[in-house]
Amino acid sequence: MKILVVGAGAMGSLFAGRLKSQTSEVFLYNRENPHVEKINQCGLTIIEQDNKKTVIPLTVVQEISKDYDLVLVMLKTHATKTVLTQLKDSFSSQTLFVTMQNGLGNLEILAEIFPNNPLVAGTMGSGASVESDGRILHRGFGTNFIGQPTDKRAQEKLADFVELLNHSGLATELADDVQAVIWNKLFVNLAYNSLTALTRLRNGDILNTIDGQNLLRSIITEAIEIAEAEGVHVDLEKIIAKCIKMGQEQFPANKSSMLMDILHKRKTEIDAINGAVANLGKKHGILTPYNDMITGIIKVIEANYSKQVD
Structure with a gap:
């Protein structure tokens, strides 16, 4: 082949x-x-x-x-x-x-x-x-x-x-059921890509504080509500526990792709990840304040790479 x-x-x-x-x-x-x-x-x-x-x-x-x-x-x-x-x-x-x-x-x-x-x-x-x-x-x-x-x-x-x-x-x-699989992977991307890009931390380090774990929970909770509206049924607590376990055990030392994009001043995939959840929220009339804000902040960073303070 x-x-x-x-x-x-x-x-x-x-x-x-x-x-x-x-x-x-x-x-x-x-x-x-x-x-x-x-x-x-x-x-x-x-x-x-x-x-x-x-x-x-x-x-x-x-x-x-x-x-x-x-x-x-x-x-x-x-x-x-x-x-x-x-x-x-x-x-x-x-x-x-x-x-x-x-x-x-x-x-x-x-x-x-x-x-x-x-x-x-x-x-x-x-x-x-x-x-x-x-x-x-x-x-x-x-x-x-x-x-x-x-x-x-x-x-x-x-x-x-x-x-x-x-x-x-x-x-x-x-x-x-590949749609369920895609959404389950999206939850992981939502949890780690944007947060590591904003904090410039490795995946596992997001979980070092209660604040980091709470942010992860809030982002995923919004996304699960959107998934349900799209006909994909998942268990909130199981998904959050799975995402945390993955960050702790499977890829704690990994630098996410979005973090690498930010570090190298490249365009990110925010529109297909947190931005996609925010857009579907508008479609279904569901508020997604965490994903809205994160998408907006990443876009501000992307638009101002040349003006960043060292």
Whole structure:
């Protein structure tokens, strides 16, 4: 199976590297930048939890052909439409697209661009951050979940893909109710991405104080009310306990993607995470003051990177 991973950030790099350790037909797609250049020159270096270092030869491409069996979309959500619209004629109608991006709305964007292709959505329990160009830290070790396509050939491709991920050490399962899975991952993103970006703390450090735990609870409580309005039924206390346990045990040392965006003065995914909850709140007439405020503060920071006080 020939696989293309679109987006060479921390998670795209991690998945591409692990997949490449299992099969030779794995490629990354990304615009040129120092991280990409380092990977092409020296391979991708993955630093594991025990500081074990693995260097994996990997090719990052800027031109692609129609012969990919599966495309794994790992772009920042705000870049999805622009990047994939540019590539929409580069794939056959048989190519299976898998999105494992953060937030809400990703599958809908793919369906708009590739209406004739099989599409599935999933979520990542894995976590990683870019330590330096060509070098990533693997710091999240949860289970990944992917929904199931209706097309039989696509099901076979996805089964092979999931097997490759599991053999690579990235635990992955197929999910019957992928919307519930997406919302459960969204709760984790809501809890940690924005708070770590605002406080400039690692995930686990958010939980060091009662104030941090209370903020996490308030953000998730609003989101669960929205999820219920959208027809996704979850248990508030179980979700909060799960999010806290994940922060304490699965990825306490991880630097969230939104924190890294803020530190590097880049556009964040706030619109697809806290902003998406706030927008759905307006749709349903439900107040979301915590998610409204957090979204607003992140947007103020993004708009004023050049004016920040050192």
